[in-house]
Every structure is written in structure tokens, then in C-alpha cells.
Amino acid sequence: MKTKRRNYSAFWALLGKMSGNDGNLKEQLVSTVTDGRTTSLQELSDKEYSELVRWMANQVGRFNKTKPITEAEREQRSLVLKLLNKLGVHTINDDWSAVNIFLLDPKIAGRLLYELDEQDLGVLIRKLNSIIDKNKQAGQLSYGINKISLN
Numbered sequence: 001m002k003t004k005r006r007n008y009s010a011f012w013a014l015l016g017k018m019s020g021n022d023g024n025l026k027e028q029l030v031s032t033v034t035d036g037r038t039t040s041l042q043e044l045s046d047k048e049y050s051e052l053v054r055w056m057a058n059q060v061g062r063f064n065k066t067k068p069i070t071e072a073e074r075e076q077r078s079l080v081l082k083l084l085n086k087l088g089v090h091t092i093n094d095d096w097s098a099v100n101i102f103l104l105d106p107k108i109a110g111r112l113l114y115e116l117d118e119q120d121l122g123v124l125i126r127k128l129n130s131i132i133d134k135n136k137q138a139g140q141l142s143y144g145i146n147k148i149s150l151n
Contacts, residue, residue, distance in 0.1 A: 006042075006046075006049065008041055010053050010057075011041065011049070011052070011053055011056070014053065014056040014057055014060050015029075015056070017060045018056065018059065018060060023097075024097040024100070025100070026039075026041070027039035028097070028100050028101055028104060029052060029056070030044065030052070032104050033048050033051060033052045033055075034048060059115065070118065072118055073117070073118050073121065076118065076121035076122065076125060077113060077116075077121065079125055080113065080121060080124055080125060080128065081099075081113075083125065083128040083129065083132065084099060084102065084128065086132055087102075087128065087131065087132065087135075089102045099113065100112055100113075103124075108124070108127060109124050109127075
């Protein structure tokens with residue numbers, strides 16, 4: 001019995017349209033949809049692949065309707081990046097993979113930074129401040145990425 005070979009053209013077309021594609025976005029998206037089980041498209045189940053393509057199509061459609069970023073959103077994004085730096089999550093040489101992986105965690109934001117609106121950014125800022133406060137009480141900053149001593 002022959003197995004039907006899956007066509008990945010929809011995935012690659014949508015990936016090409018997604019802004020913020022830093023070269024690692026494919027692995028990040030696949031890992032997210034499989035809860036870290038794999039980063040390979042070929043290892044996705046049909047259900048996971050359909051879910052991923054549907055989500056990507058929604059994101060591309062939603063964010064290609066570019067609306068101007070408000071000054072408040074710009075300030076909130078800047079604050080989010082400052083808070084992430086305090087947690088040891090950095091963008092180095094325009095490599096956003098650490099930030100993307102961190103923010104894609106459903107417990108943090110579940111989405112990329114550019115996908116967050118003003119309300120979402122406010123919620124994220126409160127979460128990040130809470131993480132920082134809890135880690136200060138413990139005497140160190142960490143979120144499984146880098147440990148930074150506060151002394």
C-alpha cells in the first residue's frame with residue numbers, strides 16, 4: 001500500500017509571507033505545534049500540519065493588513081524587550097530566535113512580538129515583571145535560558 005506524499009508548498013508559501021522570518025521560524029513553528037516533539041515537517045501528523053497551515057494563513061492574512069503602530073505600542077514593545085533583556089533573553093545581531101522561542105511559549109504570550117496588540121503587550125509586561133520580581137526574591141534571574149546574578 002502506497003502512502004500519499006504530503007505537499008508542503010502551502011507551508012513554504014505562507015512562511016515566505018511571514019515577517020520576522022529569521023531562518024529559524026520554521027523550526028520554531030513546528031516545535032510549537034508539536035509541543036517540542038519535533039522540528040521536522042515530515043514528522044508532523046496530518047492534523048498537526050493542517051492546524052499549522054491554518055494558523056499561519058490566519059497570521060499572514062491578519063498581519064498583512066498593515067495598520068500603523070501606535071506610539072503606545074512602540075513604547076510597550078520597547079519595554080518588553082528591556083524586560084526580556086533583564087531575564088537574559090537577548091537579540092544578538094538581529095537574531096530574534098531566543099526572543100521568538102521565549103514568546104511562543106503559551107505560558108508567556110503564545111505569539112510573536114509583532115503579533116501582540118496594545119492590550120496583549122500590557123498583559124505580557126505584567127507577566128514579565130512578575131517573573132522578574134519572583135526571581136529577585138530568589139536572588140537570581142532565570143527562565144531556563146541564562147542565569148544572571150543580581151549581586
